[in-house]
Amino acid sequence: MSVSTFRITEPLEPHAPVLFSSPHSGRTYPVSFAHAVDLQVLRQVEDTHVEALFEHVPLQGAPLLAALMPRTFIDVNRDVRDLDTSIIAGEWPLPVAPSEHTAQGAGLIWTSLGAEGDIYARKLSVDEVLRRIYECWRPYHQELEARLAGFRQRFGAAWLVDCHSMPSRNGAGDLLPDFVLGDRNGTTCDGDFTEFVTAVLAEFGYSVAHNDPYRGVEILRRHSDPAKGCHALQIEINRRLYMDERTRLRHAGFNRLKAHLEELTDGIVAFAMDRIANRAAE
Numbered sequence: 001m002s003v004s005t006f007r008i009t010e011p012l013e014p015h016a017p018v019l020f021s022s023p024h025s026g027r028t029y030p031v032s033f034a035h036a037v038d039l040q041v042l043r044q045v046e047d048t049h050v051e052a053l054f055e056h057v058p059l060q061g062a063p064l065l066a067a068l069m070p071r072t073f074i075d076v077n078r079d080v081r082d083l084d085t086s087i088i089a090g091e092w093p094l095p096v097a098p099s100e101h102t103a104q105g106a107g108l109i110w111t112s113l114g115a116e117g118d119i120y121a122r123k124l125s126v127d128e129v130l131r132r133i134y135e136c137w138r139p140y141h142q143e144l145e146a147r148l149a150g151f152r153q154r155f156g157a158a159w160l161v162d163c164h165s166m167p168s169r170n171g172a173g174d175l176l177p178d179f180v181l182g183d184r185n186g187t188t189c190d191g192d193f194t195e196f197v198t199a200v201l202a203e204f205g206y207s208v209a210h211n212d213p214y215r216g217v218e219i220l221r222r223h224s225d226p227a228k229g230c231h232a233l234q235i236e237i238n239r240r241l242y243m244d245e246r247t248r249l250r251h252a253g254f255n256r257l258k259a260h261l262e263e264l265t266d267g268i269v270a271f272a273m274d275r276i277a278n279r280a281a282e
């Protein structure tokens with residue numbers, strides 16, 4: 001592909017073993033996508049503005065990794081095997097293990113937007129799907145792996161904060177909380193990290209839920225190992241807090257939320273450095 005598939009913004013003065021990731025805020029739609037649904041409909045599932053909400057992160061000593069390709073083109077938060085091969089023309093050469101996400105049209109390669117219809121009016125070639133994997137999915141995970149491994153080598157531990165947005169209501173029309181923190185039911189980070197982030201958000205007055213309805217998928221599963229000092233937490237932010245969900249335009253709440261997230265980031269960096277110092281003192 002002729003364009004970059006992700007952007008990494010380096011900290012001016014790196015000092016924290018924390019990596020922030022925004023895997024679903026990409027909005028570079030390649031011509032080769034050739035989707036059948038209207039672009040504005042397709043964009044409704046973007047994590048629009050999430051990378052902007054966290055743009056302060058490099059000023060606080062941590063890198064920010066953001067996907068440029070949209071999740072509907074290829075979803076880096078899915079297992080590479082989570083694929084519906086019926087959308088592919090030809091014999092697929094790699095192992096497959098479709099999950100409930102693929103059954104809902106939202107696997108590695110999204111195929112449906114539910115009531116909005118199918119994304120494609122064509123089958124994809126084996127070559128174009130392989131290119132999406134090798135040029136988009138794999139580099140993103142390689143970057144995550146390399147950064148976290150570097151932190152662990154230097155500091156003995158690493159923290160990954162995976163940043164997402166969610167609609168204001170679930171499929172049944174019920175209002176979702178302001179934040180949902182996902183740690184795959186307590187398996188991807190030490191509980192004190194989840195508790196710390198929860199406490200900071202609650203102090204700001206936000207409602208916070210855990211692992212329901214979002215507990216984290218492939219990024220957390222693949223890049224966490226608390227027993228070896230690698231902690232990963234997913235943060236889902238309710239879009240109603242900062243934008244008009246129909247137009248995706250920021251509203252007055254954006255700056256207030258961003259200021260709170262800056263304080264949260266400061267706290268996360270301090271949390272990580274405190275844990276590193278305590279480990280060194282043991």
